[in-house]
Amino acid sequence: MxxxxxxxxxxxxxxxxxLKMGVLVQELINKSVDSLKNRDRDLAKQVIKKDLAVDRLELEIDEKCxxxxxxxxxKAFDLRFITTGMRLVTDLERIGDLAEDIAERAIEVSDQPLLKPLIDIPKMAKLAEEAVKLGLDAFINSDAEKTKEIWAIEKQVNKLRDLVHDELIEIMGKDSSTVAKGIPLLLVSRHLERISDHATNIAEDVVYMVEAKVVKHPATQEK
Amino acid sequence: MDRVIEKVKKEEKMVIERSKMSVENLSAWFGDKQALFNINIELFENKVTAIIGPSGCGKSTFIRNLNRLHETISGAKVSGKVYLDGRDIFDHNCCDVVTLRRRVGMVFQKPTPFPTMTIYENVAAGIKLYGKKPKGKLDQIVEQILKQAALWDEVKDVLYKPGPSLSGGQQQRLCIARALAIEPEVILLDEPCSALDPISTAKIEELIHKLKQNYTIIIVTHNMQQAARVADYTAFFLLGEMIEFEVTSKIFTAPQDKRTEDYVTGRFG
Structure with a gap:
């Protein structure tokens, strides 16, 4: 050759x-929330186990880079591609860890009925997964345009997180015996919100890779 | 004595390297001045090994011992063993120096085409010097070798022009072609790109990458980036000693010796 x-x-x-790592973490987001929704301990354990594969991929990609x-x-694009790749895997690895955290919460609450039917949390999971997917697509196709939607999705996720937050605080405020069941759900909403934050990191890095433009920390760019 | 060393590299998959040349306790002197101290190294078949180190560290002296050019210098002395396919090259009973230099070819820092010969003759001279009757027609063999040296397309219409009329980079590839003409097994390259511009350098590097499929290559270079790009293995020499010899990626990402680290990071001096 x-x-x-x-x-x-x-x-x-x-x-x-x-790409392989990205597909795997999307699967983990999806399964971790399914395991919570269906109180499926086995599925949650699968997620925890599969996160190891994500960690291994991070090490492998890092070494190659x-x-x-x-x-x-x-030089130039090739250098930006490699440095972006290295940042991306750090974000993907953190997303994998957050999915693992969600699976752990699912195990915590799996032996009793859920505090309330899950409506907004699955919505958040779907949006967070979509944001990660868009970030990956943008990276794979070197298409900065694709990243634009990610920020809009992140805002939606934040809004849903606030809704879940308010709702749970209200339930727990009325009846303190629900706290043990409420806190894990509160944490899950926080984990999902963090996942969408990582997706925006990916978006910023992809813009840098494609356009050689730094869009993160806008306050530092002001004159 | 036949002596073949195999190195097993334990990574994800097992890779077995076959040693083409084996150097044991090699020391060399110029008169009273010792230039090399007890060098031990395996040079693996179909691999590129780079020898790096600052000026005067003995890297050229080292490769000039691999085809016994060192001893042609008056007052030069050598001790230790160098094996080629398990046979000691210093043992007159099993290896004569003419055969050795055919099997272990060399290309020097400055392109040295035969000045009075045409491009065609420069390559043909290699074939004739070797003395083996060409299997096919000479024209075909010259073409094939020039193609192997990635020079054919550039010289096919000027074959009968003098060798020195070519650019520096083309001359160097002509010298590589001439070295290939004698059907060597090992090719020693002593700073082959130091007189060349970046484009010619890239062409030679591309050529080295291609040639390693059929030859064992040892390249001396003071350009560390070049070693990183072309070599599978790298040895770092300092003051006549070999400080470290490893897979190239290891030398440039996680060298074991502080002196290697200082040299590859440019802190040396």
Whole structure:
């Protein structure tokens, strides 16, 4: 194989691995909330176990990226692609951890009926998963346009988090015996909101990769 | 004595490397001055090994021992063993120096095409010098070798022009072609790109990458980035000693010796 072709082949491998990791964390978000909704301990345990695969992928991708930087001295887009890839896997790994946290909450509440039927939490999960998917698509296709929707989704998730928050505080305020069941749900809404935050990190990084423009921390850009 | 060393690299999958040349306790002197101290290294078949280190560290002296060029210098001395496919190259009973230099070819820092010969003759000279009767027609062999050296497309219409009329990078590839013409097994490259511009350098690096499928390559370079790009293994030399020898990615991401770390990060000096 041609030397330069071999380099692009290695970049493509990194891309494939990131895609694989992204698909896996989307699955974990989905399953963790399903396990909560259906009080399915086995499914929750599966999520916890699968997070290990996410961790392994993070290490593998990191190592490949470090070697590419050390051995190939990438420049311009290639360099931005690799550094963005490294940031992306950190976010994806954190998202995997948050899905694991949700699964742990699901196990905590699995032996008794839920405090209330879950309506907004599954909505939040769907939106957070969608935001991660958009971020990944934008990265894979080097398409900064695709990231725009992510910020709108994050706002929706924040709103839902506030709704869940207010509702649970009200229930727990009225009856303190519900606190043990309410806190895990409160935490889950917080975890889902964090997941959508990580999706916005991905969006910022993809914009940097594609347009070489820094859009994070806008306050630092003001003159 | 046949002596073949295999190194097993334990990573995700097991990779077995076959040693093409094996160096044991090699020391070399220029008169009273010792230039190399007890070098031990395995040079693996179909791999590129880079020798890096600051000026005067003995890297050129080292590779000039691999085809016994060092001893042609007056007052030069050498001790230790160098095995090629398990046979000691210093043992006159099993290896004569002409055969050795055919099997272990060399390309130097400055392109050295034969000045009075045409491009065609430069390659043909290699074939004729070797003395083996060409299997096919000479024209075909010259074409095939120039293609192997990634030079054919650029010179096919000017084959009968003098070798030195080519650009520096083309001349260097012509020298590689001439080295390939004698059907070597090992190719020693002593700073082959130091006189070349970045585009020519990239072409030579591409060529090295291609050639390793059929040859064992040892390249001396003071350009660390070049070693990182082309080599599978890298050895770091300092003051005539080999400080570290490892898989290239390890040398450039996690060197074991502080001196290697200082050199590859540019803190050395």
């Amino acid at each position: 041609e030397y330069q072709t071999a380099f692009y082949q290695e970049l493509a491998e990194v891309k494939d691995l990131i 470090i070697n590419l930087i050390a051995l190939r001295q990438p």
